[in-house]
Amino acid sequence: MATKLVKLLSELREQEAVEFVQKAIEKGIDPVELLGDAKEGMNIVGTKFAREEYFIPDLIFSGEILKGVIRVLEPHLSSREDEKRLGRVVIGTVAGDIHDIGKDLVVFMLDVNGFEVVDLGVDVAAQQFVKTASDKGSTVIGLSGFLTLAFDSMKKTVEAFKEAGIRDSVKIMIGGGQIDDYIKNYTGADAYGKDAMEAVALAKRWIGG
Amino acid sequence: MDKKWEEMSSGEKREARFAQWLSPKDPEGNNLKFRSAEAEASYRARVTRFKDAVLMEKLPDRIPIYPSGTFMQTDLTGVTPYESMYDYKKLLDAHKKFLVDYEPDYYGSPAFVGSGKILDILDFKQYKWPGHGISKESGYQCIEGEYMKAEDYPALINDPSDFWLRTWMPRVFGALQPLANLSPFPFLWEVVAVSGSMIPYGIPPVQNALKALMEAGNEAMAWIQQITAFELEVKGMGFPTVIGGAAKAPYDILADTLRGSRGIMIDLYRQPEMVLKAMERIVPLQINQGVGMATMAGNPMVFIPMHKGADGFMSDEQFREFYWPFLKEVILGLADEGCMPFLFCEGSFNTRLKYIRELPKASCFWIFDRTDMAEAKKLIGNRLCIGGNVPAGLLLTGTADDVRAYCKDLIDVAGKGGGYIMSTGTGMDEGKAETIHVMIDFTKEYGVYM
Numbered sequence: 001m002a003t004k005l006v007k008l009l010s011e012l013r014e015q016e017a018v019e020f021v022q023k024a025i026e027k028g029i030d031p032v033e034l035l036g037d038a039k040e041g042m043n044i045v046g047t048k049f050a051r052e053e054y055f056i057p058d059l060i061f062s063g064e065i066l067k068g069v070i071r072v073l074e075p076h077l078s079s080r081e082d083e084k085r086l087g088r089v090v091i092g093t094v095a096g097d098i099h100d101i102g103k104d105l106v107v108f109m110l111d112v113n114g115f116e117v118v119d120l121g122v123d124v125a126a127q128q129f130v131k132t133a134s135d136k137g138s139t140v141i142g143l144s145g146f147l148t149l150a151f152d153s154m155k156k157t158v159e160a161f162k163e164a165g166i167r168d169s170v171k172i173m174i175g176g177g178q179i180d181d182y183i184k185n186y187t188g189a190d191a192y193g194k195d196a197m198e199a200v201a202l203a204k205r206w207i208g209g
Numbered sequence: 210m211d212k213k214w215e216e217m218s219s220g221e222k223r224e225a226r227f228a229q230w231l232s233p234k235d236p237e238g239n240n241l242k243f244r245s246a247e248a249e250a251s252y253r254a255r256v257t258r259f260k261d262a263v264l265m266e267k268l269p270d271r272i273p274i275y276p277s278g279t280f281m282q283t284d285l286t287g288v289t290p291y292e293s294m295y296d297y298k299k300l301l302d303a304h305k306k307f308l309v310d311y312e313p314d315y316y317g318s319p320a321f322v323g324s325g326k327i328l329d330i331l332d333f334k335q336y337k338w339p340g341h342g343i344s345k346e347s348g349y350q351c352i353e354g355e356y357m358k359a360e361d362y363p364a365l366i367n368d369p370s371d372f373w374l375r376t377w378m379p380r381v382f383g384a385l386q387p388l389a390n391l392s393p394f395p396f397l398w399e400v401v402a403v404s405g406s407m408i409p410y411g412i413p414p415v416q417n418a419l420k421a422l423m424e425a426g427n428e429a430m431a432w433i434q435q436i437t438a439f440e441l442e443v444k445g446m447g448f449p450t451v452i453g454g455a456a457k458a459p460y461d462i463l464a465d466t467l468r469g470s471r472g473i474m475i476d477l478y479r480q481p482e483m484v485l486k487a488m489e490r491i492v493p494l495q496i497n498q499g500v501g502m503a504t505m506a507g508n509p510m511v512f513i514p515m516h517k518g519a520d521g522f523m524s525d526e527q528f529r530e531f532y533w534p535f536l537k538e539v540i541l542g543l544a545d546e547g548c549m550p551f552l553f554c555e556g557s558f559n560t561r562l563k564y565i566r567e568l569p570k571a572s573c574f575w576i577f578d579r580t581d582m583a584e585a586k587k588l589i590g591n592r593l594c595i596g597g598n599v600p601a602g603l604l605l606t607g608t609a610d611d612v613r614a615y616c617k618d619l620i621d622v623a624g625k626g627g628g629y630i631m632s633t634g635t636g637m638d639e640g641k642a643e644t645i646h647v648m649i650d651f652t653k654e655y656g657v658y659m
Contacts, residue, residue, distance in 0.1 A: 012478065012481075014478065054524070055522065055524045055527070056474065056521055056522050056523070057474035057475075057477050057478075057523050057524070057525055058524070059521075060471055060474045060475065061474060061475055061477075061478050064475055096343065096344060096347045097347075097350070098342075098343065098350050098352070098354070099350065101353060101470050101471070119436065120552055123343070124652070145435060147347075147348065147350070147638060148602075148635075148637065148639050149346075149347055149603050149638060149639065150336050151349070151602065151605060151606060166213075169378055177555075177556075177635075178601045178635060179600055179602070180600060181604060182600065182602040182603050182604050182606050182607060183602045185606075186602070186606035195521065
C-alpha cells in the first residue's frame with residue numbers, strides 16, 4: 001500500500017498522489033509513514049534527473065506535488081520531529097546577481113536528499129557567506145551565479161573565506177549559466193557542478209551520507 | 210525585374226533583402242555616403258562574407274567575425290552599464306570606439322541596451338537595471354514572475370493584443386496599471402458605441418497612464434535619433450550590423466515574458482492543451498514582428514534569442530511537442546518572407562540537433578554557446594551555417610594563448626568548408642581586451658579560405 005505513493009509521486013501523477021494521501025489519512029495510516037514515502041518518491045525523481053530521464057520541469061513539478069501532499073499531511077503530523085540530517089550546506093547566489101532558478105533547484109534537491117540547507121537568497125555579499133558558515137558550522141558552501149559578473153563575486157567570496165582563516169575547513173562548490181572548469185580554477189573553488197544532482201553528489205562526497 | 214513583392218518566390222525575396230543590406234540607404238532613401246572608397250569596399254566585403262557563410266552556396270573569403278555583446282563593448286571602453294543606459298552619447302561613442310579599436314566584421318545593435326530613462330518613466334517591474342535595484346556596474350537582470358497567471362490562458366488565446374494591453378502591460382509597468390480600466394477595442398462599433406467607449410479615457414488615472422506613454426514616446430524619439438545617427442555613421446565607416454529584426458520562440462514568449470520559468474513548467478503538466486493553443490496564437494505574431502522589423506531595417510537577419518528549450522530545460526518529448534513545432538513554424542515563416550533567422554542558443558543544444566536537421570538548407574543560421582561543435586558540424590553543418598562557442602569564461606579568465614588555441618580548434622573543426630561564424634556563445638556583459646583582440650585577430654589570420 002505504502003509503496004503506491006512512492007510510485008505515484010515518482011511518476012509525477014499529481015492528482016492521484018494527493019487523493020491517495022487524503023484517503024490514506026482517512027483510513028488511519030500513519031502520516032509520518034506517508035511523508036517518508038513521499039520523500040522516497042522524490043529521491044527517485046532525483047535519481048531519474050541524474051540519469052537524464054527527468055529534466056528541470058519534472059523536478060519543478062515534483063516539488064509542486066510534494067507541496068500538495070505535505071499540505072494534506074501537515075495537520076496530522078503532531079510534531080514534526082526533526083529528522084536526522086546529513087549535514088548543513090550554506091548556499092546563495094553571489095553578489096550582484098539576482099538569478100535564483102538554478103540555485104532553488106539545488107536547494108530543493110539537497111533538501112530532499114537529506115541535507116539541511118541554509119539558503120541565503122540572491123545578491124549575497126561575500127562576508128555573509130563567511131559569517132553564516134561560521135555561525136552555523138557549515139563545511140559545504142554552494143555559490144550560484146548566472147551572469148559573467150558572478151565570476152569575480154565568486155572569486156571574492158572564496159578569498160573572503162581565506163581572509164577569515166577558514167578556507168581549509170570548508171569545501172566550496174560553484175554552478176550556474178556560464179560556470180565551467182575555467183571558472184572553477186579562476187575562483188579557486190573546490191569543484192564545479194553542472195546541475196542540481198551534481199551538487200548533491202558533491203555534498204555527499206564532502207559531508208558523507 | 211520589377212516583380213511585385215507578393216509575386217516573388219521566397220528565394221527572390223531573400224535575394225532582394227540581401228541586396229538591400231548590401232546597399233544601405235540614408236533616412237531620405239538615398240544611397241548611404243561611405244566615409245571612403247575603402248570603407249565602402251569593407252562594408253560590401255563584410256556583407257558578402259556573411260551572405261556566403263549563411264547561404265552556403267560558395268566559400269566565403271574568410272570566416273566572418275561577430276563578437277556578441279550587450280554591455281561588453283562599453284565595459285571594454287570604461288563606460289558603466291548605468292552610463293550605457295542613461296547617457297546615450299557615452300553608449301554610442303563606446304560602441305564606435307569598440308569597432309575602431311577591435312575591428313570585428315559586424316556590430317550588434319546598441320539599441321538592445323535600451324534606455325533606462327524610458328524604463329523609469331514606465332516604472333518597469335519585470336527587470337532590475339543598473340542603478341535601479343542593482344548596482345550601476347551590473348547589466349540588467351530579469352525578475353522571474355508570473356506576469357500572466359495560470360488562469361489567464363483563455364484571455365490570451367481569445368485576444369492576445371487585448372491581453373497584452375489590459376492585463377500584461379498593467380502588471381509589468383507600474384505607470385500603465387490604469388490601462389486595466391480600458392474596454393476592449395472591438396467593443397467600439399458604430400455610432401451608438403462611440404461616446405460610451407471614450408469614458409475610460411476621461412478617468413484621471415488612465416489619463417496619467419496615457420501621459421506616461423507620451424513621455425516615454427518623447428524619450429524614445431530622443432534615443433532613436435541618436436541610435437540612428439550612430440548606425441549611419443558606423444555603416445559609413447564600413448561596419449554592417451547582423452541584426453535586422455527580432456522574434457522569439459513561442460514557448461519562450463510564454464516562459465520568459467508571460468508565465469515565467471516555473472509557471473510554464475507546471476503548465477506543461479496541468480494544462481498542456483492551453484499551452485499548445487496559446488503558442489498557435491503566438492506563432493504569427495512572432496513572424497509578423499520579425500518580418501516587419503527586418504523590412505524596416507533593410508536587413509534580412511532576424512535575431513531569435515533562445516532560452517528555455519536548451520538541453521535539460523525540458524525532456525526530448527516536451528521539446529518535440531511544445532518547443533520545436535512552433536519555433537520551426539516561426540523559422541519557416543520568416544524564411545518564406547526572405548528573412549534569415551539568426552538563432553542565438555545560450556546553454557547547450559546537443560540533444561536538439563536532430564530536430565534542427567529537419568530545416569531546409571540555408572533557411573537560417575545557429576550561433577551556439579556550449580553545444581558540441583564537432584557534433585553540430587556533423588549533424589547540421591552540411592545544410593546550415595553554425596557559429597559561436599567561444600566560452601565567456603575562457604574570454605574573461607583565460608590567457609591570449611588559451612583563446613588562440615581554442616579558436617584554432619574551432620576553426621579546424623567547425624570552420625572546415627565554410628558555414629561557420631566566429632562568435633561568442635553568449636551576449637557578453639564584460640570583456641577582456643587581450644582575449645577579445647586575439648579572438649578577432651587570430652580568426653582574420655587563420656580563418657582565411659582563399
